[in-house]
């Protein structure tokens with residue numbers, strides 16, 4: 072399956088019922104402005120940005136891009152309260168989850184990008200009106216393989232021997248009301264704020280998929296696709312009127328080969344049936360993604376810019392990285408650069424090239440700083456006094472681990 076995914080450039084669209092106001096490009100009239108082709112002389116870089124950080128979709132790599140962009144321009148981030156790393160996921164997002172909202176200590180936020188369960192009306196209370204909303208989807212089969220390893224300890228998975236055995240018995244054993252089990256079922260739909268309990272045999276599946284797609288079309292300006300990460304970055308660059316340097320990155324949060332499990336074609340089909348809602352959402356936005364490539368950038372220009380991006384990334388890897396690429400966590404020298412390890416996954420990171428000047432070091436360090444450490448640092452920069460309080464042993468803040476926020 073994995074090799075066939077690589078060659079599967081475009082997935083043929085499925086026929087879906089779409090509400091009348093959605094155009095063939097998937098853009099409702101009010102959002103049609105991003106369809107206009109940007110040129111360097113006419114566009115202005117956008118800095119009011121909302122990114123819905125979905126799970127296991129390369130979202131940490133995008134978070135790092137946004138963190139670097141914002142930090143180097145002194146922009147203000149809508150960060151989770153009390154130095155948490157997530158916006159109280161998996162609860163539906165509420166504006167008071169953001170530090171500085173209730174206290175009114177922050178007047179204007181520019182970028183919001185930490186994990187949350189999306190609620191448009193609450194996000195809109197925090198972010199400026201002209202905010203650019205975007206997110207990223209991953210093929211549900213590849214995503215489920217990643218999730219099964221990373222969230223192996225959730226109740227739905229922890230007693231199952233393999234993903235196959237989970238899929239064979241899931242209809243019988245899966246309990247959606249048990250905490251953290253949402254990771255096992257239509258996680259994309261869940262993150263976007265929809266009811267995720269649907270499979271291929273659900274009676275109103277098509278209707279629910281169409282409603283979810285229409286809502287995402289209405290609320291988001293751009294939906295990217297992990298499988299085409301570099302193309303996604305070029306599309307984002309055009310939509311935000313950014314430069315190539317702004318969208319270059321190193322792959323973050325990736326598992327080492329030893330914790331990847333190639334799937335059989337039969338397993339892939341079972342995943343599509345189990346995650347039928349996500350599968351339909353993915354198919355739709357895979358199609359609109361390529362429409363956007365055509366209308367915003369053009370095929371030829373896309374090819375050129377993707378190769379420029381890869382060249383730039385290779386140059387950066389050459390100057391920034393000690394080992395030329397990602398290494399297992401046991402080999403990472405600096406604890407500040409070690410990514411958070413979770414479940415049965417081995418998450419790789421990077422070592423910095425020791426032979427670089429101070430200025431280059433700052434730039435390189437930002438490129439390879441994992442999510443938790445970077446979020447922590449931005450919080451300390453934005454709220455030095457509150458950060459000092461969080462360090463105080465009497466001000467006890469529970470450590471956030473993925474998906475297990477506890478209000479107690």
Ligand SMILES: Nc1ncnc2c1ncn2[C@@H]1O[C@H](COP(=O)(O)OS(=O)(=O)O)[C@@H](OP(=O)(O)O)[C@H]1O
Nearest residue numbers: 126127128129130131132217300322323324325326
């Ligand atoms: N640039 C790029 N291109 C393609 N794929 C990428 C990229 N960056 C990260 N990844 C893969 O994304 C997976 C991690 O996703 P997230 O960072 O969203 O995970 S998390 O929910 O924040 O824990 C993880 O997938 P798996 O390795 O399959 O687990 C990463 O390898």
